[in-house]
Amino acid sequence: xxxxxxxxxxxxxxxxxxxxxxxxxxxxxxxxxxxxxxxxxxxxxxxxxxxxxxxxxxxxxxxxxxxxxxxxxxxxxxxxxxxxxxxxxxxxxxxxxxxxxxxxxxxxxxxxxxxxxxxxxxxxxxxxxxxxxxxxxxxxxxxxxxxxxxxxxxxxxxxxxxxxxxxxxxxxxxxxxxxxxxxxxxxxxxxxxxxxxxxxxxxxxxxxxxxxxxxxxxxxxxxxxxxxxxxxxxxxxxxxxxxxxxxxxxxxxxxxxxxxxxxxxxxxxxxxxxxxxxxxxxxxxxxxxxxxxxxxxxxxxxxxxxxxx
Amino acid sequence: xxxxxxxxxxxxxxxxxxxxxxxxxxxxxxxxxxxxxxxxxxxxxxxxxxxxxxxxxxxxxxxxxxxxxxxxxxxxxxxxxxxxxxxxxxxxxxxxxxxxxxxxxxxxxxxxxxxxxxxxxxxxxxxxxxxxxxxxxxxxxxxxxxxxxxxxxxxxxxxxxxxxxxxxxxxxxxxxxxxxxxxxxxxxxxxxxxxxxxxxxxxxxxxxxxxxxxxxxxxxxxxxxxxxxxxxxxxxxxxxxxxxxxxxxxxxxxxxxxxxxxxxxxxxxxxxxxxxxxxxxxxxxxxxxxxxxxxxxxxxxxxxxxxxxxxxxxxxxxxxxxxxxxxxxxxxxxxxxxxxxxxxxxxxxxxxxxxxxxxxxxxxxxxxxxxxxxxxxxxxxxxxxxxxxxxx
Numbered sequence: 001x002x003x004x005x006x007x008x009x010x011x012x013x014x015x016x017x018x019x020x021x022x023x024x025x026x027x028x029x030x031x032x033x034x035x036x037x038x039x040x041x042x043x044x045x046x047x048x049x050x051x052x053x054x055x056x057x058x059x060x061x062x063x064x065x066x067x068x069x070x071x072x073x074x075x076x077x078x079x080x081x082x083x084x085x086x087x088x089x090x091x092x093x094x095x096x097x098x099x100x101x102x103x104x105x106x107x108x109x110x111x112x113x114x115x116x117x118x119x120x121x122x123x124x125x126x127x128x129x130x131x132x133x134x135x136x137x138x139x140x141x142x143x144x145x146x147x148x149x150x151x152x153x154x155x156x157x158x159x160x161x162x163x164x165x166x167x168x169x170x171x172x173x174x175x176x177x178x179x180x181x182x183x184x185x186x187x188x189x190x191x192x193x194x195x196x197x198x199x200x201x202x203x204x205x206x207x208x209x210x211x212x213x214x215x216x217x218x219x220x221x222x223x224x225x226x227x228x229x230x231x232x233x234x235x236x237x238x239x240x241x242x243x244x245x246x247x248x249x250x251x252x253x254x255x256x257x258x259x260x261x262x263x264x265x266x267x268x269x270x271x272x273x274x275x276x277x278x279x280x281x282x283x284x285x286x287x288x289x290x291x292x293x294x295x296x297x298x299x300x301x302x303x304x305x306x307x308x309x
Numbered sequence: 310x311x312x313x314x315x316x317x318x319x320x321x322x323x324x325x326x327x328x329x330x331x332x333x334x335x336x337x338x339x340x341x342x343x344x345x346x347x348x349x350x351x352x353x354x355x356x357x358x359x360x361x362x363x364x365x366x367x368x369x370x371x372x373x374x375x376x377x378x379x380x381x382x383x384x385x386x387x388x389x390x391x392x393x394x395x396x397x398x399x400x401x402x403x404x405x406x407x408x409x410x411x412x413x414x415x416x417x418x419x420x421x422x423x424x425x426x427x428x429x430x431x432x433x434x435x436x437x438x439x440x441x442x443x444x445x446x447x448x449x450x451x452x453x454x455x456x457x458x459x460x461x462x463x464x465x466x467x468x469x470x471x472x473x474x475x476x477x478x479x480x481x482x483x484x485x486x487x488x489x490x491x492x493x494x495x496x497x498x499x500x501x502x503x504x505x506x507x508x509x510x511x512x513x514x515x516x517x518x519x520x521x522x523x524x525x526x527x528x529x530x531x532x533x534x535x536x537x538x539x540x541x542x543x544x545x546x547x548x549x550x551x552x553x554x555x556x557x558x559x560x561x562x563x564x565x566x567x568x569x570x571x572x573x574x575x576x577x578x579x580x581x582x583x584x585x586x587x588x589x590x591x592x593x594x595x596x597x598x599x600x601x602x603x604x605x606x607x608x609x610x611x612x613x614x615x616x617x618x619x620x621x622x623x624x625x626x627x628x629x630x631x632x633x634x635x636x637x638x639x640x641x642x643x644x645x646x647x648x649x650x651x652x653x654x655x656x657x658x659x660x661x662x663x664x665x666x667x668x669x670x671x672x673x674x675x676x677x678x679x680x681x682x683x684x685x686x687x688x689x690x691x692x693x694x695x696x697x698x699x700x701x
Binding site: 211215216218225230 | 365366367386387388389392393394396398400401402403404413414417418459460463
């Protein structure tokens with residue numbers, strides 16, 4: 001105590017170093033960064049490097065794999081599996097759009113209209129996380145089972161006729177069709193859309209709504225000109241949190257789909273675990289990563305969220 | 310401006326607002342003349358903002374009607390009312406620049422060529438060079454001016470100001486008060502200004518309505534309210550008053566005066582200045598403003614002219630505040646009489662402990678109904694009253 005409690009006169013000369021911190025002080029931020037950096041190094045950078053090297057190897061499981069800088073694997077993987085790539089992006093995109101359409105009104109309601117039900121509704125949104133992703137998807141298998149009440153009901157109202165005509169379902173089946181996979185994806189990733197949307201909507205000062213109404217904006221215009229633009233950070237975060245994992249997902253296509261609905265995740269999984277063609281699996285992973293990265297970059301540029309407060 | 314000939318008065322007829330069992334505004338009748346600068350003054354929670362929001366249409370009255378001129382606008386949504394608001398926190402749209410904020414109202418009404426009007430309005434509030442800045446890049450005072458410009462550009466019949474200067478520091482606030490007053494005179498639009506700052510209300514407004522616990526206590530020109538408060542709340546909330554509990558001895562003596570006595574002191578006031586009808590033998594609260602009182606040392610009592618109200622006492626505190634000196638005097642009639650004396654020639658004998666005689670012109674004395682609390686409207690009580698009101 002006596003060492004630190006310097007008299008006021010002694011404190012004055014100690015002030016200039018505040019502008020020019022000592023070497024030890026300057027290093028503090030780096031020390032704080034170290035644990036996280038180490039973690040990322042061991043569990044992110046090293047596996048990535050390992051995968052990158054795998055993707056340019058050739059060989060077989062019996063003879064072992066060797067780095068031969070065989071970049072052709074990328075080209076072969078792309079030409080062979082581009083339908084699955086396109087399908088993944090299409091399914092993920094559709095599911096993201098559905099999530100936005102379903103999630104936005106719900107997030108809006110929770111943020112502005114729920115009153116004392118707000119916390120309960122938020123818990124209900126998060127509640128599915130208390131069960132495993134796999135179990136929940138399996139449950140959908142039961143829900144959409146052939147001849148089950150849901151399918152029967154959809155059949156009765158003629159919904160399935162429309163979706164069959166659109167090529168989304170086949171006959172009176174929902175399971176093993178694109179519709180089932182997209183529904184599964186939408187269901188599983190909906191909370192990842194709702195939560196960021198809610199967070200950004202909830203931050204909007206409701207006086208801005210009043211100000212807009214006071215300035216002759218009808219409720220629809222208030223939404224279009226004030227609420228929606230201000231919720232853009234949430235829209236961007238929600239769509240990214242939905243689209244990125246959905247495009248790499250394989251569980252939904254595996255459990256709810258068929259051979260015709262295979263997504264790129266299913267291909268990578270089978271290359272790794274069944275065909276044991278590690279280089280192709282690694283190459284596919286990197287292609288997916290690159291495609292998603294490019295799409296996301298373009299999207300963020302277009303959405304212009306850096307302009308928002 | 311075309312608005313000078315259109316529009317009309319704001320007429321509130323029996324409007325009230327309840328939230329559950331809590332009454333924010335008791336049935337209220339108020340007419341705000343066109344083109345006037347009208348202030349609703351009161352402590353926080355007195356219902357002044359709720360009243361303003363009912364005029365704006367942001368709050369639906371529980372009972373009563375809101376009229377603009379001959380039109381009943383009670384059930385019109387805010388976006389259909391020819392009324393604009395300057396919000397307490399300005400509520401500028403953070404994702405739009407200043408230009409777009411100001412143009413918002415015009416664009417919503419389908420006006421496409423807004424440039425000339427927006428530029429003119431930004432010039433009026435001296436923010437021309439900031440048109441392309443975002444609100445968060447401006448200072449509080451500049452944001453406040455944007456909020457005024459954004460509302461005024463629509464030429465509303467009535468401009469509502471909800472404590473628009475509350476977030477500004479004192480010096481800027483004084484400057485903006487004059488600025489707003491200038492703009493109001495220039496555009497001739499009715500301004501309804503909500504504030505808790507009595508000085509602000511008196512400086513700016515032609516008419517002030519003092520509100521307390523959901524009711525208008527008194528309404529009038531600032532000088533009228535200050536000189537002739539009709540309730541203890543107004544007497545205490547608007548400036549400071551010395552209130553003395555007195556019993557009436559005779560009414561209508563020499564020249565229609567009331568003679569009262571308080572703890573031995575004989576005081577006199579004009580009947581015309583009593584807000585209640587005094588009866589001989591009854592009680593009366595006698596009030597006098599601190600700056601009307603003169604103070605002399607006790608041994609100079611003979612210098613005081615005849616016919617003045619006189620009270621003896623002892624100075625217990627004095628504080629020098631530049632233009633004046635404020636004394637607190639302990640006397641038999643009131644333990645804490647406040648006296649403000651201009652610092653023209655300072656008397657060295659007037660120090661704490663000195664025995665003094667206070668005297669003032671009986672014409673400067675007012676009388677209030679003795680049945681009310683003497684402390685209503687003082688800062689210590691304002692908060693407590695609010696609690697009682699809310700729990701009721």
